[in-house]
Amino acid sequence: MDTVTLTRDGRLLSGQPEHHAGDIREHRQEASDILPCLGSRVQLEEGFTLRSFFTLTERYPDLRRMSQFLIAAASEANNCPSNGCTTPDFTELVFAKTVELTGAPGEPVMNVFTTFRGMLPDEGMAPRSGEIRFHSLNMLLDMPIRLGRLRHVVFGDRTSMLECDTTFSLFEIIEGIAWELGFQGGSQQCSLRR
Secondary structure (H helix, E strand, O other), rough: EEEEOOOOOOOEEEEEOOEEEEEOOOOOOOOOOHHHOOOOOOEEEOOOOOOOOHHHHHHHHHHHHOOOOHHHHHHHHOOOOOOHHHHHHOOEEEEEEEEEEEEOOOOOOOEEEEEEEEEOOOOOOOEEEEEHHHOHHHHHOOOOEEEEEEEEEEEEOHHHHHOOOOOOOOHHHHHHHHHHOOOHOOOHHHHHOO
């Protein structure tokens, strides 16, 4: 699977940096066509933020066509201050994936979906997250984004839930973040459900 890197300044680089005896040689190039990269595995450059995400969709306008929610969210983001858009409620934003088997008793159904949530500050307990829908974009744009893990849940049994590392495609990230942003501010998108 090809790998692409999303940079802090909203560029998409294809390829991997090469390491030679402590020296990192850059062999990555900025993609000129985004569509062939949609199925590629994604790495986020350190410091990638929600503002980086919107810069990416501005640089590659075809990405905004993937979701009806992105155009309205991008317009709102453009009206936000140019920096300092954070909240003390979260330490970072995490994009993750869940595989859930439901339907018992009866016909089993396997659902795979992504989540985009804010991590709550550590208060000596297990990591907890909160929904971003209650925060406007002027509180989220400069929050760092991290790729999380995959949660595997069988028939709602959270006590035996398995978490493991996984990969995310560019398509999953664009569509998943756009979907969560569709619930911002009580817009018409809130009436839609997965």
